[in-house]
Amino acid sequence: IIVLEGRPRKAAGAAKGRSHTIGLGRRAREALISLGGQELWENVTQRGMSAGGFTLHLNGVGISLPAPEGEPVMLVDRGEIVRGIEEHLDNTVLGARTRVQILHGAKVQSVDFAQRVLRVCPEDGGDR
Numbered sequence: 001i002i003v004l005e006g007r008p009r010k011a012a013g014a015a016k017g018r019s020h021t022i023g024l025g026r027r028a029r030e031a032l033i034s035l036g037g038q039e040l041w042e043n044v045t046q047r048g049m050s051a052g053g054f055t056l057h058l059n060g061v062g063i064s065l066p067a068p069e070g071e072p073v074m075l076v077d078r079g080e081i082v083r084g085i086e087e088h089l090d091n092t093v094l095g096a097r098t099r100v101q102i103l104h105g106a107k108v109q110s111v112d113f114a115q116r117v118l119r120v121c122p123e124d125g126g127d128r
Contacts, residue, residue: 001098001099001100001101002100002101002102002103003100003101003102003103004103004106004108004120005082005102005103005104005105005106006105006106006107007079007082007104007105008104008105009104009105019077019078019079020077020078021048021075021076021077021078022075022076022077022078022081023051023054023073023074023075024044024045024048024073024074024075024076024081025068025071025073025074026070026071029041029071032044036085036088036092039088040084040085040088043084043087043088044074044076044080044081044084044085045074045076046084047076047077047080047081047083047084048074048075048076048077048080049074049075050072050073050074050075051072051073051074051075052072053065053066054073086102089102103120106120106121107120107121108120109121
């Protein structure tokens with residue numbers, strides 16, 4: 001399994017550039033639990049904070065959105081979500097001959113659906 005991560009690998013807590021916080025609700029919780037159990041959900045959400053409502057900023061205008069019904073949404077930085085999943089994968093025993101590789105800084109150059117070929121330029125500048 002190869003995971004393509006567009007951002008370069010950064011040390012934990014190294015916040016440079018833009019930060020993208022993602023709201024994780026019920027569907028995200030169910031998806032993460034189905035992939036890695038309650039441990040994965042907790043590993044990801046402990047890196048964020050609970051939110052009761054949101055303000056969407058469009059062209060300098062704030063629009064207040066109502067709080068979601070049911071359980072609260074967890075706000076987690078995108079990079080922290082990736083690190084949480086990486087840590088979980090590092091500590092998970094996978095099936096025989098199953099290997100997970102994460103390519104940081106990977107940029108998709110082209111996709112050929114007919115030939116089933118994906119060309120990627122990884123962080124090191126090579127070609128795969």
